[in-house]
Amino acid sequence: MIIxxxxxxxxxxxxxxxxVIDSRIVSDTNILYxxxxxxxxxxxxxxxxxxxxxxxxxxxxxxxxxxxxxxLSDSNGRQFGYQLTFFRHGLSSQPITRTSEWAAxxxxxxxxxxxxxxxxxxxxxxxxxxxxxxxxxxxTEPQNIFxxxxxxxxxxxxxxxxxRDGIGLELNLMSTKAPTLQGDGGISPRSPKPGDASYxxxxxxxxxxxxxxxxxxxxxxxxxSWFDHEWSTGLLDxxxxxxxxxxxxxxxxxDIKWGQIRQPDGSLVVGNGTITGPLNPGRGGGxxxxxxxxxxxxxxxxxxxxxxxxxxNVYPSRWRMEIPKAGIDVEIYPVIPDQELRFSLIxxxxxxxxxxxxxxxxxxxxxxxxxxxxx
Numbered sequence: 001m002i003i004x005x006x007x008x009x010x011x012x013x014x015x016x017x018x019x020v021i022d023s024r025i026v027s028d029t030n031i032l033y034x035x036x037x038x039x040x041x042x043x044x045x046x047x048x049x050x051x052x053x054x055x056x057x058x059x060x061x062x063x064x065x066x067x068x069x070x071x072l073s074d075s076n077g078r079q080f081g082y083q084l085t086f087f088r089h090g091l092s093s094q095p096i097t098r099t100s101e102w103a104a105x106x107x108x109x110x111x112x113x114x115x116x117x118x119x120x121x122x123x124x125x126x127x128x129x130x131x132x133x134x135x136x137x138x139x140t141e142p143q144n145i146f147x148x149x150x151x152x153x154x155x156x157x158x159x160x161x162x163x164r165d166g167i168g169l170e171l172n173l174m175s176t177k178a179p180t181l182q183g184d185g186g187i188s189p190r191s192p193k194p195g196d197a198s199y200x201x202x203x204x205x206x207x208x209x210x211x212x213x214x215x216x217x218x219x220x221x222x223x224x225s226w227f228d229h230e231w232s233t234g235l236l237d238x239x240x241x242x243x244x245x246x247x248x249x250x251x252x253x254x255d256i257k258w259g260q261i262r263q264p265d266g267s268l269v270v271g272n273g274t275i276t277g278p279l280n281p282g283r284g285g286g287x288x289x290x291x292x293x294x295x296x297x298x299x300x301x302x303x304x305x306x307x308x309x310x311x312x313n314v315y316p317s318r319w320r321m322e323i324p325k326a327g328i329d330v331e332i333y334p335v336i337p338d339q340e341l342r343f344s345l346i347x348x349x350x351x352x353x354x355x356x357x358x359x360x361x362x363x364x365x366x367x368x369x370x371x372x373x374x375x
Contacts, residue, residue, distance in 0.1 A: 038093065039092070039093025039094065040060065040061055040062040040090060040093045040233040041060045041061055041233060042194075042195035042232075042233050042234065043061075043187060043195060043197040043198055043199055043232050043233070044194060044195055046184075046185050046186070046187060047186065047199060049179065049181065049186055049199075049201060051179060052143065052154060053140065054201070054229070055143050055154045055229065056138065056139065056140035056141075056143045056154075057088060057138035057139070057140065057145075058199075058231040059090065059106070060093075061090070061199075061231040061232055061233050062089065062090045062093075062232070062233040062234070063087075063088070063089050063090070063231065063232055063233065064087070064088040064089075064138075064229075064230065064231035064232075065085060065086060065087045065088070065228075065229070065230055065231075066085070066086045066138075066145050066152055066227070066228075066229055067083075067085045067086075067227065067228040067229070067230075068082075068083070068084045068085065068152065068160060068173070068225055068226070068227050069081070069082065069083045069225065069226050069247060069350075069352075069363075069364040070082050070171070070173075070206075070208050070223055070224060070225030070226065070364075071223050071224060071249070071352055071362040071363065071364075072208060072212065072221040072222065072223035073221060073222065073223055074212075074219040074220055074221050075220065078117075078118050078219060079117040079118070079335070080114060080115060080116060080117065080212050080219070080221060080223075080352075081113075081114070081115035081117070081335065081339075081351060081352025081364065082112075082113060082114050082115070082169055082171075082212070083111060083112065083113040083350055083364070084110070084111070084112050084150065084152065084160050084162050084169070085110065085111045085112075086108065086109075086110050086138070086145045086146075086147060086150075086152060087108065087109040087110070087111075088106055088107075088108055088131075088138055088145075089106070089107050089108075089109075090105060090106055091104070091105045091106065091107060092105045101132065101133055102130070102132050102133060103132060104130040104131045104132035105131070106130070106131030106136075106137070106138075107128070107129070107130055107131065107136075108128070108129055108130070108131055108136035108137070108138075108147045109126065109127070109128045109147065110126065110127045110128075110147040110150050110162075111124070111125070111126050111341065111343075112124070112125045112126070112127075112150060112162040112164065112169075113125070113339070113341065113350070113351075114167055114169065114212060114214070115335065115336060115339055115351055115352045116214060117335045117336060117352070120336050121214075122336065122338055122339050122340075122351070123167045123214075124341045124342075124343075125162075125164040125165070125167070126341075126343050127147045127148050127149075127150060127164075128147070129147055129148050135147075135148055136148060142154075142155070143155075149161075149162075149163065150162040150163075156174070157172040157173050157174040158172070158173040158174070158175075158206070158227075159171070159172055159173075160172075160173065160210075163213070166213070166214070166215040166216075167213065167214060167215070168211075168212075168213040169210065169211065169212050169213065170210050170211045170213075171208055171209070171210035171211075171221075171225070172208070172209050172210055173206040173207070173208050173225050173227070174206060174207045174208075175203040175205070175206045175227075176205050176206065176207055176279055177203070177204060177205050177255075177276060177279055177288045178288070179201045179202065179203055180201060180202045180203075180204050180255075180257070180274055180276045180288075180290060181200075181201050182200040182201060182202060182257060182259075182272075182273075182274060183197070183200055183272060186199055186200060186201055187199065187200075188200035188230070188259075188272070189270055189272075190240070190261060190269075190270060191240070191261075191269055191270065195233070195234060196234060197232065198230040198231060198232035199230065199231050199232065200228070200229070200230040201228075201229055202226065202227060202228050202229075202247075202257060202274075202276075203226070203227040204226055204247070204249075204255035204257065204276045205224055205225075205226070205249060205253075205255055205276070205279075206224065206225040206226070206227060207222075207224065208221075208222065208223050208224060208225045209221070209222050224249050226247040226249070226255075226363070226364065228247070239263055239264070239269075240261050240262070240263060240269055241262055241263065241264050241369040242261075242262055242367070242368040242369015242370065243259060243260060243261045243262060243366075243368055243369065244258075244259070244260050244262070244300075244316070244365070244366070244367055245257075245258070245259045245365065245366040245367075246258040246259070246273075246321070246332070246363065246364075246365050247363050247364050247365075248332070248353075248355060248361055248362070248363035249361050249362055249363050250328075250355065250359045250360070250361035251359065251360045251361050252278060252359060253277070253278025253279060254275055254276065254277055254278060254326075254359070255275070255276040256273065256274075256275050256293075256321075256323075256328075256363075257273045257274050257276075258271070258272075258273035258293065258298060258300070258321070259271070259272065259273060260272075260295075260300070262369065268295060271294070271295040271298065272292070272293060272294055272295070273292075273293040273298065274290060274291065274292060274293060275290070275291040275293065275323070275326055276288050276289075276290055277289035277290065277291070291325075291326060293323065297323060297324075297325055298321070298322070298323055299320075299321075299322040299323075299324075300319055300320070300321055300322075301319060301320040301322075302316040302318070302319055303318040303319060303320055303331070304316075304317045304318035304333075305317050306334075306337045306338075308338070308340050309338075310340065310342060311342070311347065311371075311372060312372050313340070313347065313349075313370050313371055313372050314370060314372075315340075315349045315367050315370050316367065317333070317334060317337060318331065318332065318333045318334075319331065319332045319333075320332075327358065328357075328358055328359055329357050329358045330355050330356060330357035330358060330359055330360075330361075331355070331356050331357050332353050332354075332355055332365065333353060333354060334351050334352070334353055334354075334365070335351070335352045335353060335354055336351070336352075339351025339352065346368075347371055348366065348367060348368045348370075348371075349365075349366070349367040349370065350364065350365070350366040350367070351364065351365065352364060353365050
């Protein structure tokens, strides 16, 4: 996911009354390579995951995010996509000793998007704040992540709230499958180097109900969401330019996660994923057969590209995904081409997609490292 935007050296200029982002401009690629701060733990050894505790923060690690995406529709068939992501970054591994109530050793960032497929509109917003005076934070009891009014509260069901400029969502999410551990038992590598990894799990299919607000229009929606949670210390290595991430709900109940980290020539440093099978009888954290995917299991071919009219960035925009051992041969394409998020710290593409072929479905794709001039 978006590890790169968590170079909090850019966030360290924070005024007392409002958030201020350092005016120094750096490329997306430079942000990727910020060095880890001493004192934080690295992802070296396997761990025993515990739920629901692990849905909360892991402050011993420098970087963490909680990532929700989903595909929704109303009773008339009007379709929407959404993303709501919260990022935490430790500014120091030790508690702040200053007496000011504004002192903080955690910074938080959130991204919020809605894709309105019928109108072809894509709305994107961000918020950044310090973990002090109630502006932003992540708590374990209760499990709540919030950034200035946007929040994800991990109750039963999980509750998501975000609003900006007349655009908003209020959703309830209930997982229908047990957590899927990504990578090697929950350790997801970013390179062959020890410690270049994150702890990573997913709730791949969450039944979703709630409201989408577009100015004066309110839509009662239902659908399915995907939740990823990762924590780590350290970012990408030099020579890694970005990554492609796929989270797909197939209509037969299978969920595909695929992630790959690219080098400048397009070759892969790492590529892995999972297929979480259909739910066995029973609901609420039910058992589903898991299939691990390595680079040799996946053939992913780019069939088309999209050039951003805003900045000239060129993104893959249609793919053929072949997984022979699972009998899957599908095409993946965006529901609308322009789902590019353009912020002061980073520009990337993340949006709702559709799937056709041997299987049908929907989901989300994230593409980073395609910024012009950063290759």
